[in-house]
Every structure is written in C-alpha cells, then in structure tokens.
Amino acid sequence: MRYSLIALICTALWNAGAGAQPLPQRPPDTLVPEQYLSAVNADNSITWRLWAPAAKAVDVVTGATPDRYVAHPMTKDERGIWRFTSAPLTPSLYEYFFNVDGFRSIDTGNPLPKPQRQVNTSLILVPGSLLDTRQVPHGEIHTLTWRSEVLKRERQLAVWVPPGAADAKDPLPVLYFYHGFGDTALSAVTQGRIPQIMDNLLAEGKIVPMLVVIPDTETDISDAIPETFAPASRRETFYPRNAQAADRELTQEIMPRIAQRYRVRSEAGGQALAGLSQGGYQALVSGMRHLDRFAWLGIFSGVTTETVPDFRVTAQLKKPAAINRQLRLFALAAGDEDIITGRDMTGLQALLEQQKIRHEWHSYAGLGHEMDVWRPAYIAFVQQLFKPSDTSDAR
Secondary structure (H helix, E strand, O other), rough: HHHHHHHHHHHHHHHHHHHHOOOOOOOOOOOHHHOOOEEEEEOOEEEEEEEOOOOOOOOEEEEEEEEHHEEOEEOOOOOOOOEEEEOOOOEEEEEEEEEEOOOEEEOOOOOOOOOOOOOOOOEEOOOOOOOOOOOOOOOOEEEEEEEOOOOOEEEEEEEEOOOOOHHHHOOOOOEEEEEOOOOOOOHHOOOOOHHHHHHHHHHHOOOOOEEEEEEEOOOOOOOOOOOOOOOOHHHHHHHHHHHHHHHHHHHHHHHHHHHHOOOOOOOHHHEEEEEHHHHHHHHHHHHHHHHHHOOEEEOOOOOOOOOOOHHHHHHHHHHHHHHHHHOOOOHHHEEEOOOOOHHHHHHHHHHHHOOOOOOOEEEEEEOOOOHHHHHHHHHHOOOOOHHHHHHOOOO
C-alpha cells in the first residue's frame, strides 16, 4: 500500500509537467532529407534550407561579426521548408546562422559547426580554392594530451605533420599558431583549414615541410576563464592574465614537448610564431618576450599593446636594432574595416614605422575582423617561412 501511494505521488508530480509545450516535430518519413538540407549548387551558389513548419519568420544570416551581418529572409513552402538561394559565390568557407523567430540557431542539418566555446554558427564550403581537400599527399593531424604542471589541468593541442615526415633527412622547422577569442583550438583546423592549406601548398612546392603546432589560446586558469569576463573588461584584465599563462605554457611545456616528440629544429631560424585576433596578441607577447627563440613572427588582426599594455613587449619594441637583427619576417595583416582590432593593428604598425623596425604590412580592402583576412594572411606568411636559403643561419 505504501509503495502504491509513492507511485501515485510520482505519477502526479510527472503529470504536473503536462503544461510543457509539445516536443519538437520530426520531418515526415516521406520527406527526402536532401530536400530540407542546405547545399552548394553547381554554379557555386548556396541554397540554405531549414525544416521549421511552426516558425513564423526565418532568416539566414551571413557574416563573421555583428557589424558584417547580412540577414537574408527565407521563404516557406507548403511542406514547412524554409529556403534562400544566394548568387554564385567566390570559393571559400562561409559562416552563417539561422534567425528563427528571434532565436539564433546553428544549421542542425549541417555536420560542420564552427568550433566555438559556445557554438552558435555553422560553416559551409564553396569549393574551388586552396581550402579544398584535394587528391594530393596528405599530412596528419596529431592530438597531444598531457597534464600541465604550469596550468594545473589537462591540456591538448593539435599538430599538423607533413607527409613523409618520418623519413625526413633533416630536422623539421616548426610554426606555432594561436587561434582567436571565443573559438577552440579546432577552429584553426576546421575553419582555418590549416591541413588543406598546408597539404595543397606543399604539393605545389610553395612551402617547405614543417610542423604546425596549434595550442589552445585559452588557458582556463582560475582567474582567466573567458566566460567570467564581460566583453568591456577583457582588455583590462583577461587578455594580460591569459597571455602570461599561455606564454609559460608555450616555453616551459609545449616547445619542450614538441622537441621530445618530434625531430625538429631548435634554433630561432627554425621556429616561427603567429596568431590571429587574441592569438595575435599571444604571438606578439611571446615573440617579443622570447625574441631569441623565433625568427619569424606573424600578427593577424591581433590585439596589441596599443590597448593591452605589456611592459616587456614595450621595452623590447624600443630596441629596433635587436629586432631587426633577429627577425627575418615580421608580418602584420588586418582588414581595413576592422572595428574590433583595427586600432590595435594600425597603432602597432605606426610604432614599428616610428622605431624603424622592419616589417610587412598587409591591409585587406573592404574586410573586417574575419577569416577572409586571416586565411590569405596565413597562406602568404607560410610561403615565406624556412626557405632553403635561410636555413644556413642558425641563431
């Protein structure tokens, strides 16, 4: 009797939730999935689709940042499928999301979400560029996991290893590359398309074989967890704290681990450092703090000491002769309509000019804070690294 009473109470509590809305509908079994999935067409246009019969309004929103967003209203057919078809597009990897009655949604029918800490964007590839997976010799992506004594947590990074690395006669040079804020380390692999770019450039003979090491820019130490900072306070507190921790991780753990795991060059001429956005700040901080360890430095749309001071970087930038002796390439790149780090980059570029520090400056017309800047900048950068004529000078 007692157990029957408990069962009745549990049933009553369960039924108390009967006021919840119905569970989402499923597409009917008679509907072929490709009819409601987004796809690239033969003419390089994209048809975005979403099955949402109860929705009142749906837009597909393209663009990388709020200042670049473009909303495209979709139309619904009698089956509840919303659609919008673009004009033919330039080959590239595009990001987008759906606005469904005011709710931001990824494309649940697309297997390629943007690798973010909070996923709210999808990606779709229009083929015909270096971003494609071509029939060429392919490198490998290795995942290394370890217990970080510096950060007191488990850490992971990715390494692109060129084809034929196991049989290489000479030690390989290394590029360390940091991703941007809000993304995970997989963003450089999935959205940055580093494996495809490196495979294709190597097959074309435009780069030398190298390792590309992709750490997680976010250290997640207790006082520098990104989600605990409002956007307005990141530059004041979060960026400098995280950069110091990431710098210790790079020099004390990552670089020694790579040297232990792979046969690599250890002199500055065989080591490069680059990054985008927040990762650009990391490259600037670590590159200037450890100038003797790198001969190649790339800052793409980076946060800089223009808005996030670092006294060691500032002190180093007052030594133009030392920087000019050490760096064979100091590359800066930014979109000329970047409202997020544009001031950082133009400020750094002006300082380098004033100090007579040799550098390359690439301004991408009509672009903002986006991958359409960073992928071309990366492609240009890696083609200049570690060329045979430069490898004889071991610093």
